[in-house]
Amino acid sequence: MGIFSIFSRNKKEKLDEGLQKTKQSMFSKISKAIVGKSKVDDEVLDNLEEILVSSDVGVTTTLKIIERIEARVSRDKYLGTSELNQILKEEIAALLSENDKGDMLGFDFPKREVPYVIMVVGVNGVGKTTTIGKLAHQYKTSGKSVVLGAADTFRAAAVDQLKIWGERVGVPVITQGMGADPASVAFDTLKSAVASKADVVIIDTAGRLHNKINLMKELTKIKDVMKKVIPDAPHEILLVLDASTGQNAIEQAKQFTASTDVNALALTKLDGTAKGGVAIGISEQFKIPVKYIGIGETKEDLQLFNKTEFVDSLFNE
Amino acid sequence: MFESLSEKLERSFKILKGHGHITEINVAETLKEVRKALLDADVSYKIAKQFTEQVKEKAMGQNVLTSVSPGQLMVKIVHDDLAELMGGEHVDISMKGSPVIILIAGLQGSGKTTFSAKLANYLKKKKGKNPLLVAGDVYRPAAINQLQVLGEQIGVEVYTEEGSKEPVKIAKNSIAYAREKNYNVVIVDTAGRLAIDEVMMSEIKSVKDTINPHETLFVVDSMTGQDAVNTAKTFHDRLDYDGVVLTKLDGDTRGGAALTIRSVVDKPIKFVGIGEKMEALDVFYPKRMADRILGMGDIVSLVEKAQEQFDTVEAQKLQQKIAKNQFNFNDFLSQIKQIKKMGNIKDLMGMIPGMGKAIKNLDIDDDAFKEVEAIILSMTPKEREDPKILNGSRRKRIALGSGTDIQEVNRLVKQFDETRKMMSVMAKGGGKNMMKMMQRMKGMPQG
Ligand SMILES: Nc1nc2c(ncn2[C@@H]2O[C@H](COP(=O)(O)OP(=O)(O)O)[C@@H](O)[C@H]2O)c(=O)[nH]1
Ligand SMILES: [Mg+2]
Numbered sequence: 057m058g059i060f061s062i063f064s065r066n067k068k069e070k071l072d073e074g075l076q077k078t079k080q081s082m083f084s085k086i087s088k089a090i091v092g093k094s095k096v097d098d099e100v101l102d103n104l105e106e107i108l109v110s111s112d113v114g115v116t117t118t119l120k121i122i123e124r125i126e127a128r129v130s131r132d133k134y135l136g137t138s139e140l141n142q143i144l145k146e147e148i149a150a151l152l153s154e155n156d157k158g159d160m161l162g163f164d165f166p167k168r169e170v171p172y173v174i175m176v177v178g179v180n181g182v183g184k185t186t187t188i189g190k191l192a193h194q195y196k197t198s199g200k201s202v203v204l205g206a207a208d209t210f211r212a213a214a215v216d217q218l219k220i221w222g223e224r225v226g227v228p229v230i231t232q233g234m235g236a237d238p239a240s241v242a243f244d245t246l247k248s249a250v251a252s253k254a255d256v257v258i259i260d261t262a263g264r265l266h267n268k269i270n271l272m273k274e275l276t277k278i279k280d281v282m283k284k285v286i287p288d289a290p291h292e293i294l295l296v297l298d299a300s301t302g303q304n305a306i307e308q309a310k311q312f313t314a315s316t317d318v319n320a321l322a323l324t325k326l327d328g329t330a331k332g333g334v335a336i337g338i339s340e341q342f343k344i345p346v347k348y349i350g351i352g353e354t355k356e357d358l359q360l361f362n363k364t365e366f367v368d369s370l371f372n373e
Numbered sequence: 374m375f376e377s378l379s380e381k382l383e384r385s386f387k388i389l390k391g392h393g394h395i396t397e398i399n400v401a402e403t404l405k406e407v408r409k410a411l412l413d414a415d416v417s418y419k420i421a422k423q424f425t426e427q428v429k430e431k432a433m434g435q436n437v438l439t440s441v442s443p444g445q446l447m448v449k450i451v452h453d454d455l456a457e458l459m460g461g462e463h464v465d466i467s468m469k470g471s472p473v474i475i476l477i478a479g480l481q482g483s484g485k486t487t488f489s490a491k492l493a494n495y496l497k498k499k500k501g502k503n504p505l506l507v508a509g510d511v512y513r514p515a516a517i518n519q520l521q522v523l524g525e526q527i528g529v530e531v532y533t534e535e536g537s538k539e540p541v542k543i544a545k546n547s548i549a550y551a552r553e554k555n556y557n558v559v560i561v562d563t564a565g566r567l568a569i570d571e572v573m574m575s576e577i578k579s580v581k582d583t584i585n586p587h588e589t590l591f592v593v594d595s596m597t598g599q600d601a602v603n604t605a606k607t608f609h610d611r612l613d614y615d616g617v618v619l620t621k622l623d624g625d626t627r628g629g630a631a632l633t634i635r636s637v638v639d640k641p642i643k644f645v646g647i648g649e650k651m652e653a654l655d656v657f658y659p660k661r662m663a664d665r666i667l668g669m670g671d672i673v674s675l676v677e678k679a680q681e682q683f684d685t686v687e688a689q690k691l692q693q694k695i696a697k698n699q700f701n702f703n704d705f706l707s708q709i710k711q712i713k714k715m716g717n718i719k720d721l722m723g724m725i726p727g728m729g730k731a732i733k734n735l736d737i738d739d740d741a742f743k744e745v746e747a748i749i750l751s752m753t754p755k756e757r758e759d760p761k762i763l764n765g766s767r768r769k770r771i772a773l774g775s776g777t778d779i780q781e782v783n784r785l786v787k788q789f790d791e792t793r794k795m796m797s798v799m800a801k802g803g804g805k806n807m808m809k810m811m812q813r814m815k816g817m818p819q820g
Pocket of ligand 1: 182185325350351357482567
């Protein structure tokens with residue numbers, strides 16, 4: 057009884073075959089079931105469903121993927137496993153939003169008039185501060201001058217944490233200490249960056265659950281105050297998502313986007329067993345590209361997002 | 374006046390009889406919905422499947438003698454099973470030992486440090502203990518400072534070893550320190566680690582083996598998705614923890630990880646974190662969590678309401694009466710009373726998802742049965758019991774007494790009799806003849 061049979065019209069009600077199903081590789085199953093056919097078997101769909109849902113892709117997005125594959129298969133009539141393999145990955149990758157806003161794609165970019173400002177947001181503990189440390193390291197390594205702003209003035213020792221990262225990667229951190237007004241820290245940081253002709257500014261913010269209205273309003277205020285220094289700042293509003301988070305990440309994306317116009321995603325902790333599949337639906341629904349992934353706790357453990365590799369990883373045991 | 378009597382009788386009959394019993398067919402759709410709800414709530418794929426199957430097997434054949442559908446009853450059974458699975462009797466943390474040693478473990482960012490401090494605060498303020506906090510996260514930048522700041526806020530000493538990178542030694546020394554300073558509880562915070570990080574998992578295992586905690590708690594973010602199954606299991610295999618702490622429940626996550634964890638490891642959820650303040654700690658309420666995960670509270674409360682009003686034994690008796698074609702006006706009257714007790718019919722039906730629209734144009738008010746009731750109340754007890762004796766003069770008397778007229782009384786008696794026969798057939802024949810019956814009822818003369 058797969059979830060797809062919930063929705064699909066012409067699939068007969070197949071009652072459960074139990075949980076004991078041994079986990080075979082996705083593609084060996086598929087090869088048996090589809091070679092030479094123009095319709096994908098229920099069994100294949102059930103198996104695909106299990107893989108995707110177990111990777112946190114979520115029921116709705118999984119359904120969308122299945123529909124795309126069914127449409128594609130009935131149109132193209134695939135012949136072999138390798139083709140289906142390809143189709144699958146293409147269709148999933150197609151859901152992931154492209155960076156089409158002309159933002160910077162790498163850590164190297166031509167000299168700008170004003171600093172490139174990144175504001176980092178997200179719920180508690182997802183890895184914002186760590187990601188900032190790693191980003192600073194990447195930009196620094198590609199020859200940019202970086203300034204960090206410690207606008208998490210709330211969580212105990214958050215300023216210290218960012219300061220240690222600053223020392224670790226060798227970039228200055230602007231702080232006003234704990235309990236200071238975060239908007240004022242952001243303002244100061246931009247002023248200082250403009251004065252020192254820095255290339256990149258990254259602003260840390262306190263983690264907050266997206267259903268706390270006042271804290272979300274505070275975030276809007278931090279964002280808006282930056283415009284007083286650099287009219288089009290922040291250029292990048294980076295929502296950090298923890299790969300082990302389930303479907304609640306969708307609500308996170310929704311609320312953070314509503315209060316700060318998020319335009320980039322970072323997916324952290326992909327060095328664990330979590331697959332972070334929820335990012336697919338988020339990227340598609342909100343048209344926001346995943347830009348970076350976190351794969352560990354050292355300054356080197358950040359990579360630019362690669363669609364193909366990400367989709368591949370969903371199918372690796 | 375009797376324009377919708379057949380409808381009324383039909384409805385009353387449905388409410389009376391429910392829809393038979395739980396079969397694979399009549400709950401297939403509901404089970405899919407339940408499964409989708411569980412997956413949307415992040416319950417592990419396999420566990421969602423297993424759980425719905427188990428509940429279905431258990432519920433199969435159960436009689437539905439209340440005013441709900443088998444599907445609705447199924448939802449209620451799922452809900453209660455969920456609550457039971459996550460609950461059991463509340464297990465407190467162990468307070469035997471001097472000092473009581475508590476080890477905190479979990480993934481990065483799950484909320485261990487905040488929880489450690491909250492627990493210290495709780496034991497100090499609510500249990501009159503004298504706790505010591507131990508800063509065992511030597512890896513994350515400023516993790517030690519973080520615990521120190523919190524310790525200061527709540528007035529609890531924090532044991533640290535400046536510059537040390539050896540959590541096992543720190544933990545060991547902290548116990549000796551606690552003994553020396555007469556602390557009666559030691560809470561050891563540790564660095565976050567991934568379940569697949571072999572080096573880090575061995576490290577926390579040696580911390581555990583060294584200090585022999587009375588209580589090991591696994592801290593997990595309530596927003597965790599499908600990975601909860603791996604993490605909870607691996608940590609359990611390595612540490613055999615005694616309880617689980619669910620953090621960040623002040624968010625809007627459905628929290629399916631709670632069910633996943635309870636299913637893969639048989640360890641109670643002992644605390645939940647509900648905010649960033651030091652007081653934002655609570656014990657775990659299984660029923661609330663079941664409501665939250667399933668998210669079908671409307672149906673659950675509808676069934677509860679109906680069950681409160683409906684005595685199963687009575688219902689069974691009634692069922693037998695119907696089957697034997699002995700259903701009489703007394704039964705009908707008490708049925709009407711039942712329905713009224715349940716509250717406004719439209720409200721009740723409106724609680725069922727998807728029903729709201731369907732009943733919008735239906736004229737169901739609390740007076741729906743007023744005239745029928747009046748007629749029945751004007752009958753003698755004997756007449757109600759045995760409608761066959763209702764001859765012309767009796768009917769005239771009833772019409773007079775109820776303020777209606779003879780035609781109306783005739784119609785009620787006739788339709789009651791016909792419906793009764795149908796009900797009897799249906800009760801015997803199960804759902805098979807249902808469609809035919811419905812059609813016939815619809816075709817009945819409408820006054
Ligand atoms: N394994 C792993 N841990 C990470 C990653 N990113 C962050 N962390 C850890 O997650 C925890 C919380 O990170 P932090 O940056 O303080 O989160 P913040 O509250 O969002 O700022 C810390 O222990 C980090 O070391 C990652 O990509 N992989
Ligand atoms: Mg932080």
